[in-house]
Structure formats: C-alpha cells, structure tokens
Amino acid sequence: MATQVTAKAKADAPRSSSFLKVAIALQTLTIFLQAVSAGLLLTSSYGETLHSVGARVMYGASMLYVLTAVLAWKPGGSSPRPVRHASGFLVLASVQVVLGIAHVPSAHVPLGVLMFGLSVLELTRR
Numbered sequence: 001m002a003t004q005v006t007a008k009a010k011a012d013a014p015r016s017s018s019f020l021k022v023a024i025a026l027q028t029l030t031i032f033l034q035a036v037s038a039g040l041l042l043t044s045s046y047g048e049t050l051h052s053v054g055a056r057v058m059y060g061a062s063m064l065y066v067l068t069a070v071l072a073w074k075p076g077g078s079s080p081r082p083v084r085h086a087s088g089f090l091v092l093a094s095v096q097v098v099l100g101i102a103h104v105p106s107a108h109v110p111l112g113v114l115m116f117g118l119s120v121l122e123l124t125r126r
Helices: 002-043 047-073 081-101 105-125
Strands: none
Touching: 002 047, 002 105, 047 081, 081 105
C-alpha cells in the first residue's frame, strides 16, 4: 500500500513541478508588467489606474505561487524549499504594496527590481 502511494506521488511530481513553473512564470510576468505600468504612471493619465490594478494582479499571482508550492510539496512529497521561496515572495509583495500606498518610491522601485530579478532567477532554476 505504501509503495502505491509513493509511486503515485512520484508520478505526480512532474505535473506539480510544471504547475509550479507556470505559477512562477505568471508572477514574473506580472512583476514585469508592473514596471511597464510604472513607466506609464509617469507619462499618461491612465497609468495610475493600470499600476493599481496591476498591483492587485501581481499580489494574486504571488498568492497563487504560494498555493501551488504548498500543493506541490505536501501531497507530492517534494522539497519544502519552494514553499519558503514563495512565502518570501509574498512577504516582499506585501512590503511592496505598503511602500506603494505610502508613496515611498526610493524603496518601492528598488524592491520591485529586486523582486523581478529574484523571480527570473527562480524561474530559471525550475
């Protein structure tokens, strides 16, 4: 019986890994789009709305990454490392939202660059 559970977990590992990669790619894309909308924020009237909506989407993508990492780890039996990384991204996203609302661009912009770099790094590791 235990052998069947282990065999099923190993068979599900590639599928959960691909879901995890999709979640990281989505997060990376939303962070990149936030940089684009930040440029529009400086040059157009609709940039602030686009950046605000994008922040919510990016935060949702970070939550999806955490959920996907937990689902890949717990039933699949994979390493808990992606859960720690995803949780770290969610903390960074939370700080980013607070800094954005508080209008602290001196910390908000570098943190966004750091998040994008870390997200790309994590995507290349998968």
